[in-house]
Amino acid sequence: MTLSKEDQHNDYELMAALAGGDHDALSVLYDKYAGVMLALxxxxxxxxxxxxxxxxxxxxEIWQRADRYDERRATPLTYLLTLCRSRAIDRCRSRRSKHGxxxxxxxxxxxTMESVxxxxxxxxxxxxxxxxxxxVRQAMKTLTDIQRxxxxxAYFDGLSQSEIAEVTGIPLGTVKSHVRMALIQLRQKLRxxx
Amino acid sequence: xxxxxxxxLIYLEAAGAEDAAARSVIRDHLAKGCVICQAALAEATAAAxxxxxxxxxxxxxxxxxxxxxxxxxxxxPLSQSERTSATPEPKRMxxxxxxxxxxISTSLAAAMFLVAILSLQANENLSREHLKDLTALASxxxxxxxxxxxxxxxxxxxxxxxxxxxxKILSLETKLAAAESLKAMIGxxxxxxxxxxxxxxxxxxxxRVMWNDKMKMWKLCVFNMPHLPNxxxxxxxxxxxxxxxxxxxxxxxxxKTQSALVTPAVPPNKHEMAEIAVTIEPAGGSPQPTGAxxxxxxxx
Numbered sequence: 116m117t118l119s120k121e122d123q124h125n126d127y128e129l130m131a132a133l134a135g136g137d138h139d140a141l142s143v144l145y146d147k148y149a150g151v152m153l154a155l156x157x158x159x160x161x162x163x164x165x166x167x168x169x170x171x172x173x174x175x176e177i178w179q180r181a182d183r184y185d186e187r188r189a190t191p192l193t194y195l196l197t198l199c200r201s202r203a204i205d206r207c208r209s210r211r212s213k214h215g216x217x218x219x220x221x222x223x224x225x226x227t228m229e230s231v232x233x234x235x236x237x238x239x240x241x242x243x244x245x246x247x248x249x250x251v252r253q254a255m256k257t258l259t260d261i262q263r264x265x266x267x268x269a270y271f272d273g274l275s276q277s278e279i280a281e282v283t284g285i286p287l288g289t290v291k292s293h294v295r296m297a298l299i300q301l302r303q304k305l306r307x308x309x
Numbered sequence: 310x311x312x313x314x315x316x317x318l319i320y321l322e323a324a325g326a327e328d329a330a331a332r333s334v335i336r337d338h339l340a341k342g343c344v345i346c347q348a349a350l351a352e353a354t355a356a357a358x359x360x361x362x363x364x365x366x367x368x369x370x371x372x373x374x375x376x377x378x379x380x381x382x383x384x385x386p387l388s389q390s391e392r393t394s395a396t397p398e399p400k401r402m403x404x405x406x407x408x409x410x411x412x413i414s415t416s417l418a419a420a421m422f423l424v425a426i427l428s429l430q431a432n433e434n435l436s437r438e439h440l441k442d443l444t445a446l447a448s449x450x451x452x453x454x455x456x457x458x459x460x461x462x463x464x465x466x467x468x469x470x471x472x473x474x475x476x477k478i479l480s481l482e483t484k485l486a487a488a489e490s491l492k493a494m495i496g497x498x499x500x501x502x503x504x505x506x507x508x509x510x511x512x513x514x515x516x517r518v519m520w521n522d523k524m525k526m527w528k529l530c531v532f533n534m535p536h537l538p539n540x541x542x543x544x545x546x547x548x549x550x551x552x553x554x555x556x557x558x559x560x561x562x563x564x565k566t567q568s569a570l571v572t573p574a575v576p577p578n579k580h581e582m583a584e585i586a587v588t589i590e591p592a593g594g595s596p597q598p599t600g601a602x603x604x605x606x607x608x609x
Binding site: 138141142145149150151152153154155157158166167170171174175178179187188189190192193196197199200204247248250251252254255266267268269270271273274275276277279290291294295297298299301302305 | 364
């Protein structure tokens with residue numbers, strides 16, 4: 116998966132075709148982004164079967180509500196990933212509410228890479244796929260361990276600032292500043308590479 | 310709430326770590342139409358949305374795509390189904406009513422209808438072009454508004470910065486004028502000088518008083534005198550040979566250097582003055598000293 120300007124332009128065309136009811140457009144969009152969207156679902160839900168089910172639901176929703184997409188507000192990829200994350204977090208929270216409050220040690224294990232890989236997939240292969248992914252990985256390396264951890268707890272585990280403070284033992288104000296600095300740095304690094 | 314405060318929260322929202330209170334503050338602020346914060350939120354959200362690209366992609370199993378394509382064959386996009394239901398198909402004429410005598414008039418009507426349709430089509434093309442232009446114009450207008458808001462903010466910041474620099478320049482000019490005047494006073498052969506010595510409880514305090522009768526200038530430098538709280542002040546006294554004490558000005562020392570350069574208000578009968586002294590008085594000063602003399606020197 117690469118995200119050249121031409122690709123992004125094509126994505127806008129695909130979204131427009133999708134709104135017009137074009138099945139092929141959905142198929143192309145799926146082939147391009149299902150891999151990264153499934154990785155996101157698996158990272159959040161930590162369950163391969165449930166993640167595939169959610170991916171299916173998300174793409175169905177994208178198809179049915181293609182009119183919701185507003186190109187002035189986000190690029191197609193941002194829209195797809197934001198929607199996917201939102202649905203996965205909703206499902207995760209609903210699961211948590213059924214099984215009671217989360218425990219601090221739910222988030223203390225490292226579950227960034229290996230836990231989301233497809234069976235048989237090698238880290239080296241996984242890392243090599245995607246030019247944009249490479250840029251993001253480089254940008255992530257510039258963050259401090261705690262900035263990265265805080266950002267992952269917020270984005271992938273759906274914890275609020277106060278929950279992050281509880282899990283990590285960091286003061287609330289420091290959590291806020293870590294999130295802010297991490298995103299600013301990420302944005303600056305990715306903009307430089309743009 | 311100010312944009313700066315909202316933008317602190319915007320990063321939390323973009324990362325998904327905001328709580329209900331923060332979300333409500335952001336929503337209220339954006340509802341007021343703040344384009345700067347809208348743009349900041351969009352940028353922060355786009356940055357956060359890149360995080361999944363840090364994960365190794367997982368190709369889904371074949372069955373997922375098959376199921377998806379099966380689903381969409383039966384599920385029409387809602388936008389389309391809404392459009393379809395909004396424009397129901399026209400009812401067809403019953404076949405038995407299509408009689409020969411009506412054929413000619415129908416053809417004529419059809420021809421007229423076709424001309425009307427073509428004309429409408431042309432109009433529609435024009436309208437479509439017009440709509441496109443309007444959309445582009447709206448987009449330009451939005452971008453213009455955003456730029457104007459940014460420029461306005463920058464202009465305010467610049468205005469504040471210029472005002473601050475002007476204040477700094479004025480302060481430096483005043484200091485420079487004072488320094489030049491002091492230099493002229495010290496450099497003059499008419500300069501006279503006396504030392505002041507501290508007494509209990511400020512034994513380490515000391516000072517120098519300089520005066521130049523030709524230039525009608527007096528300066529008092531004091532050292533090792535602690536900075537006083539707001540409720541107190543140092544007061545300078547000119548004391549005549551007969552022991553009459555005359556107030557000659559108030560001052561406080563710098564809290565870091567514990568020193569001060571003071572211009573005493575010298576009374577007209579200065580030749581009668583024998584001594585200069587400093588006491589601590591309540592804020593605002595006293596007509597006569599109420600505290601002990603802490604620093605004193607002979608000038609007669």
